[in-house]
Amino acid sequence: MKRRDMILVVDDTPDTLGFLTEAIEQADLTVLVAVDGESALDLVGQITPDLILMDAVMPGLDGFETCRRLKQIPHLSHIPVIFMTGLSDTEHVVKGLEAGGVDYVTKPIVVDELIARIRVHLTNARVAYGARAALDATGRFLLATDGEGRLLWCTPQAERLLGGLLPGPDGVRPEAASSLAAGLVRLRRTSSPGASAETFTLDLPDGEGVRRLEFTYLSPANPDEYLFRLSEPTAGRQEAILRDALGLTAREAEVLLWIANGKPNRDIGEILGISPRTVNKHLEQVFAKLGVENRASAAALAIRTLAARA
16 A cells, blocks of 8 residues: 655644645645644654645744754754745745745645645655665765755764764754854865865764764755765774774774763664674673673773773
8 A cells, every 4th residue: 555645734723724634635645733833843753744834923833943943853854844824924935945944835725736836845855865865875974964054964874973962852062063063164165176175073072071073075965955974083093992902803892982982782783884783792702801791891991991091
C-alpha cells in the first residue's frame, strides 16, 4: 500500500481547520491538526509531517516564530512550510519567507491552487531530502548553512561531533553558535576556488577540557545553502597518546577515546564505520590490556592518561 503524504495544518480557527482538513483528505493526503504554535512543535517532536500549512497570525506563538523554531531543529529543518495569510497582509509574505517558509497562499483559500502548491513542494522536498540522505549514507562529517552562517542541516556524523552546540527546543549556547556562524561566513568569503583549503577552528568547552572542531568550506549546495566539512583534529593526537601509553592498537585507541567521550557502542560503530559487535570485540581486548573490568574504569584511565600528557 502506497504511503500517503502527511500534511500538518496549524490554525487557531475551527472553521478553517475543518475546511482544510476536508479539502486535503479529498486530495488523498493525510492531515494532522494543531491549533497553535506550541502544539505544532510538540506534535512534530513525535510525528514528522511531510509539509506544514501554517497560519501566519495566531495568538501566543505565531506562525513566524513557530517556523523559525522548527528550522532550528536540524532533523526537522527540511520540512517545507507554506504560510496562510490575509489577502491584504503583504508584509506577512516577506516575514514568512524570512522565517523559513517556502511559499504562501492568501485567504480566502482557493482549494485547487492550494493542493497544486502542496504537491509541488512535496516533490521538491523529496528530491532535496533524497540527496541529503545520500550524503548521510556516505558517513561523512558534513553540514550546510545559510548565507548568515546559520545551520540548515548536518549529517548524523557531524551532529554527533557538534553535540550541544546544535540549536534545538532546549536552547543553545549563544556564544558558541554566534562564533560558529561568524567563522563559517568568514571562511566561505575568504576561500578561493582551486586554492589550498583554508580552515576555521572552534574550541568548545567539554567537561573539564576543550574540544577543537575544524571546518573546511567545500562549495555552494543550493541558493543560499553552503556546504562545509567538519573534523576533530585533536582526535588523532589523542589516539596516538592512548596507543603509545597503553600499548593499544590504533583501532583500540580510537574505540577507547570515544568511550572516554561517553559514546555508546552504536555511535562509535557509526563514527568509525564498523559494527557495534566489532566495537565490543575491540573493547574486550582493551579491558584485557588495561586490566579493567568495565567501560567506566577504562574511560577513567584514558582521561587520566590524556590529562597527564596535555
